[in-house]
Amino acid sequence: MMRASGKDKERNHGLEALAVAMAGLALLALGYEGIVIGRNWEQVPRVFAAMIVPVPIAIFAGFLFPAKSRAALDRGQLSIRGSIVLCFVSGAVLLVGGVLLARLTGYGAETAPLLIESAVFSASVLNLRVSRSRALAAVLTGTSIAITLAVVFFL
Amino acid sequence: MNRSRLFQFQTWLSVILVGATTFYFGARAEMIDLFKVVIAPFGAVSLLIFGLFLSQQKKVEFEEGETYGGRRLLRAVGLAAIVGLFVLVLVTQLGSVALQWHPLIFAASMLTAGIFFLSVRVRNLASMSALTGIGEGLALVLLFFA
Numbered sequence: 078m079m080r081a082s083g084k085d086k087e088r089n090h091g092l093e094a095l096a097v098a099m100a101g102l103a104l105l106a107l108g109y110e111g112i113v114i115g116r117n118w119e120q121v122p123r124v125f126a127a128m129i130v131p132v133p134i135a136i137f138a139g140f141l142f143p144a145k146s147r148a149a150l151d152r153g154q155l156s157i158r159g160s161i162v163l164c165f166v167s168g169a170v171l172l173v174g175g176v177l178l179a180r181l182t183g184y185g186a187e188t189a190p191l192l193i194e195s196a197v198f199s200a201s202v203l204n205l206r207v208s209r210s211r212a213l214a215a216v217l218t219g220t221s222i223a224i225t226l227a228v229v230f231f232l
Numbered sequence: 233m234n235r236s237r238l239f240q241f242q243t244w245l246s247v248i249l250v251g252a253t254t255f256y257f258g259a260r261a262e263m264i265d266l267f268k269v270v271i272a273p274f275g276a277v278s279l280l281i282f283g284l285f286l287s288q289q290k291k292v293e294f295e296e297g298e299t300y301g302g303r304r305l306l307r308a309v310g311l312a313a314i315v316g317l318f319v320l321v322l323v324t325q326l327g328s329v330a331l332q333w334h335p336l337i338f339a340a341s342m343l344t345a346g347i348f349f350l351s352v353r354v355r356n357l358a359s360m361s362a363l364t365g366i367g368e369g370l371a372l373v374l375l376f377f378a
Contacts, residue, residue: 122252122256122374122378123374123375125252125374126371126374126375127375129245129249129371129374130368130371130372130375132245132367132371133242133245133246133363133364133367133368133371134364134368136238136241136242136245136364137242137312137360137361137364139233139238140235140238140239140242140360141300141305141308141309142299143235143296143297143298143299188375192375206233
């Protein structure tokens, strides 16, 4: 999907924007579950806070690292096979670690998925605008799938 | 997305977080002393006007498109972390002590006046770090410590 925008005609916005949209959808689904299905009106500030915690850090990171040119972006990327491996590895690590942590301490069941998914969403927006990095996209995809599996099956 | 836009986002986000934290702590307060509540913001307003009067020059250096080097980056992140820790400790202590609206409104207006002063007079990497620290500290207070 090549679509030429106004400023930078060479950037391919399609797939990265799709990844951002899917992370946003997962975030909305978790927020809906937290507020509406949980039916717990005292949890609303916690849900709001968990969604907002990564945002100042993301704005700061976008401030610190300016957007690279297209030529510089294509040079140091991870290989396709390496990024698939990284996706599965990060997903497995987060799944096992998160479920163990939740079972052992009893702490992270309500707001931790929302917090991590919000961090994934803001990091994918940064990946779209600042640095199109395959390694970062792989880690974010793995994390998102791990959260989904943890929420649906294990927690 | 250039740096001045991001700076504006950060100031609006910090102001929204100040308001959210004030209302979160204030929802537990019962009685409202109307006179004190109305008087409470004006200390901060007068300090802000004084500060804007004293500092007439506007320092705006955003260095668009330039990558910050290693030590400068580290210093910026360190400043954000220190300010965040400071705000976290301050708001947690204040929230456990101030059980009425007017101290909360006083503290919130002081913080908002500081944010406003930074956003009008000093616009560089240091003030961006300070604003990130304020916003992040308040968000962490809402999540963990309230």
